[in-house]
Amino acid sequence: MIVCIGVIKNAADIIESMIRANALWTDRFVFYDNMSTDRTAEILSALCEEGFSIELLPDTEQGHRQKEKTLRLLHYVKEKYDPDFIMPLDDDEILIPADGSSFSGMRENILGLDPAMLYYINWRNYIPTEEDEAEEPCVPRRLHFCFDDEPEMTKKVLIPAALITEDFRIGDGNHFADGKGIRGRVLMEDLRIAHFPVRSPEQIASKAVVGWMNILSIPDRAEGLAYHWERMYGVVKNGRLPSVDLMQAMCTLYREKPNDEEHLNVINRPLQLPEQCFRLKYTSGNEICLFKNVCCAMEELAARYAELKKETGKDGI
Secondary structure (H helix, E strand, C coil), rough: CCCEEEEECCCCCHHHHHHHCCCCCCCCEEEEEECCCCHHHHHHHHHHHHHHCCEEEEEEECCHHHHHHHHHHHHHHHHHCCCCCEEEECCCEEEEEECCCCCCHHHHHCCCCCCCCEEEEEEEEEEECCCCCCCCCHHHHHHHECCCCCCCCCEEEEHHHHCCCCCCCCHHHHEEEEECCCEEEEEEEEEEECCCCCCHHHHHHHHHHHHHHHHEEEEHHHHHHHHHHHHHHHHHHHHCCCCCCHHHHHHHHHCHHHHHCCCCCCCEEECCHHHHCCHHHHHHHCCCCCCHHHHHHHHHHHHHHHHHHHHCCCCCH
């Protein structure tokens, strides 16, 4: 069995595509929903009724402590489902064959991997362009262009469940992991993670503002945590919704070396998914409401601040 896990938030514009595409190779999804204020939970519920195996767990912690939450999910899934492999993915990621070939045999190939090794998979970052069909609600169908492969690329981990012991640790963003049981590390050249971090002006503005507020609410946050959100937040704070050029610049922040201009190439490489993955039943073209998401996040922060003052006996004057 393969189980896909993740911490999700305000992903109504892409979560249906993510489920339909990743269901081609995984058996089950288990997510923490970090207080989404859009239709993410509603869409997931509809997909469950359709027959997809999805378990949605509530996550009411304001701070974005992704690695701690992912580690809890890893142990939870191992104990409850006894899987062979666990793939941590964000709500904007789809695991695909690197060469765009058929998904046939992909699940079987994963299940045949050595359970004592830790596996790494390169990101393939998709970007918005002027050529996108703005009215197309299916993100993988709308965004055709991505950054080409580079000598050094951001990676994420695929984890054999046998490695998840008490000493197992996973890093922020699921980009690395460590544990005494890991016999070696393998880069899976035949796979990529199609990543859609910037999908529309409203979506990235919502993600930047709400995300960075959550990061700021962590009192012991590590230096440099989610620096790309901080930089995107600064852009949104000082102007209007980002243009296509600005969104493309934001996408470069997800590269392993954002300032490496020599290897920065954009290519036309649309996802080769079965047609049923593109047929969305529950997603509309205007799922992201920036104003609502930001207001809800500020209300939650204000309520928690008031509760903290009550608990400490300080009125802030």
